[in-house]
Amino acid sequence: MSEAKPVILKIGGSVITDKNGELAARTEVINRLAEETKKAGVKNLIVLHGGGSFGHPTAQKYGIKEGLRDDAQKIGFAETHHVMTVLNGLVMDALVWHDIPAFSVAPSCCVVTENGRIKSFEDTAVKTLLKMNFVPVLYGDAVFDEKLGFTVLSGDQLVAYLAKKLGASKIVIGVDTDGLYDTDPKVEKNAKLYTHLTLGELEKVKSKLGGSTVADVTGGMLGKISELASAVEHGIPVTMVNAAKLNRVYKALMGEKVEGTVIEKA
């Protein structure tokens, strides 16, 4: 790797897909985010994305997260990975089209979990890509699990893991709300946006956060925050912005002032 520490950008599945649809990609959003990423031109960038209406419904239908209990699930495991590679293909299309030397790394090929937690990560590909100034692109995926046979690995767990392992300078999380609220802003009109939280404050507001409103086999907002907190503990700040709105991701990548939630250790 060159001197600059990696910056990790994670785009939620609810941003790049319509979670109420089925295999419903928002290609115009994917395209705009590729444009913002190109414009920011961040060095040592790693991009991750979630599964939205590609990975989640299939994983849920076959109970992939809970592990292998029945041979009939096997086609579901294969299908979950496959639909994720299809969504990833659309993301890659947009990035490469915008002249970003993006290179996909399938988590199922290099991660093994144990009871749903990353146990080993064969990181040669990601490290080589960074060293050569490529942009590694990963995603939430169906992966092998030493205890469960297989499971679903969330993009958020992977973000926190990679951030710690590679010593990231910051994490930008693109979601479909303006940041972290004290209650679900899609349900509660008076939901209050947190603009800055320390890790201590985050712990206190965690109890207020419920699961997400639609199918998300990887735990919704509460799961997201719990994963990211472990990176913040290691001193890596997290900026959560609305990736559905123009230039929020761009500004967050550039370190400019932007509407959203910043979570820092202290």
Next chain:
Amino acid sequence: MSEAKPVILKIGGSVITDKNGELAARTEVINRLAEETKKAGVKNLIVLHGGGSFGHPTAQKYGIKEGLRDDAQKIGFAETHHVMTVLNGLVMDALVWHDIPAFSVAPSCCVVTENGRIKSFEDTAVKTLLKMNFVPVLYGDAVFDEKLGFTVLSGDQLVAYLAKKLGASKIVIGVDTDGLYDTDPKVEKNAKLYTHLTLGELEKVKSKLGGSTVADVTGGMLGKISELASAVEHGIPVTMVNAAKLNRVYKALMGEKVEGTVIEKA
């Protein structure tokens, strides 16, 4: 792995794409081959495919095989891998649709070459897939090279490598001719088909074989035969059949009598 030794099926890029086109997939052929594969129901199957009009033109345009000499090639390296994942996606679609628990393993994530030859292969994913009765699917890909920076890894080199490493019982190669001829059957009307060759006989006919007629950055028929010969040396028989013709691949997988070329050690 269960007791049965792996069987490796490689489908050439000239079969599943139109090599004279650009990104021109033959989805009806891909679909039929998935059907034949399902019907054969071979245990411990590994599927590989070539790049055809997806991988080759892009790799050639940017000189990817020759390695990194210029930063402008980087987008070409990214693009070569990307278009291969697109072709692979079409193959995966067909396999999963036919209820085959197929799971793609991107070679770029687990292979590192040195001057174009496989130096290391992180085989956890492939071995775990076989053990759990999945069908690993790999393909010719743009990969990292310790000396060249990057290069193109042919599906054929990967076939021979995996066959030797995993102790395959046989290799079935699907091409767009009826087998191995003494001269190019697409040019010479009187080309003679070899139905059976020992390794010794193969060496003698090798000198007669030229490169393929259209763009193939991985060496055409001569390159293919040279790669496969190393597996035959290890006692693994190769059956080369016309995958463009109905049931040839099916019969070869089943071990039935089929028009084609069988290459054996002695």
